[in-house]
Amino acid sequence: MWTSGEDCVYSNEVITALSQSKPLVALESTIISHGMPYPENLQTALQVESVVRENGAVPATIAILQGKVHVGLEREELEHLSKKGKSVWKCSTRDLVYVLAQRLDGATTVSATMVIAHRVGIPFFVTGGIGGAHRGSERTFDISTDLIELGRTPVCVICAGVKAILDIPKTLEVLETQGVTVVTYGQEEFPAFYFASSGIPSHIHVDKLEDISRMFAVNRRWNLSSGLLVAVPVPRKDKDISDRIQNAIQEALEELQRKQLTGEQVTPFLLQRIADLTGGDSLKLNIELILNNAAVGAQLAKLYASRSD
Ligand code: PSU
Ligand code: MN
Secondary structure, three states, X not given: OOOOOOOXXXXXXXXXXXXXXXXXXXXXOHHHHOOOOOOHHHHHHHHHHHHHHHOOOEEEEEEEEOOEEEEOOOHHHHHHHHHHHHHOEEEXXXXXXXXXXXXXXXXXXXXXXXXXXXXXXXXXXXXXXXXXXXXXXXXXXXXXXXHHHHHHOOOEEEEOEEOOOEOHHHHHHHHHHOOOEEEEEOXXXXXXXXXXXXXXXXXXXXXXXXXXXXXXXXXXXXXXXXXXXXXXXXXXOOHHHHHHHHHHHHHXXXXXXXXXXXXXXXXXXHHHHHHHHOOOHHHXXXXXXXXXXXXXXXXXXXXXXXXXX
């Protein structure tokens, strides 16, 4: 545990969980500030935390507030982040030192949340979707730090696969280059965030959480530096919504080209445009999949904590 009270603030719930050795699940905060509009972001963040509790673990939402790392957010802090939205810093690994040194507010992305979760000893982390290699990244070099962090930080990240706004085969190639074990839970195909199906077979798939728990135990026993990425297919398969989201993705990508947005603005722009163009349907699916991931992640954290090997 990171004991310096100067740098790190734990929520009351997390302090109790640590003292009772209860399984914890880390949650990111960029999905709250940049990934969804208010008030859906606040409602979802609270629901995700409840689902983690209902499934036998304790949620630790991670963010930076006035230059302090918070592990577990109190209700007012969640409200603050939800309302400030995109005006807080989108903090990935490269931004951590700046946001901390300047005592700013920062919502942590998958990469920065992994760094902090590992530092404070939380091995499981639930999110919606990770960043990846963007389409055209062979020209733009726009490849998310999330993939690099997965290669050097041994945290188990539970997500719904890789968004179809990204280049999925390239993303999987980069993960392989970084030495990240990627496992799909419950089906053979690798899932594509809004869609359970991507047309791309998974390198590894398992049907039991017990298998994932054992894989992560081997990762830790071997003291690997890389993480374990668990891809959980979105539960709902609705052809009509899928078609509309596919069309919205195409349109949003064309708009992105015209606007010439780059860097950290790309993912939030695409998510918001797809939500607008589908009249909120993509947002509903996004919420469903993250709640499902929260249930799976909490069950996995609980199983891992109770293993006897
Ligand atoms: N995918 C989502 N919602 C999100 C993100 C990804 O469906 O909010 C966020 C995550 O925090 C992820 C980040 O780590 O976007 C990746 O951003 P970039 O593509 O700029 O690396
Ligand atoms: Mn990027």
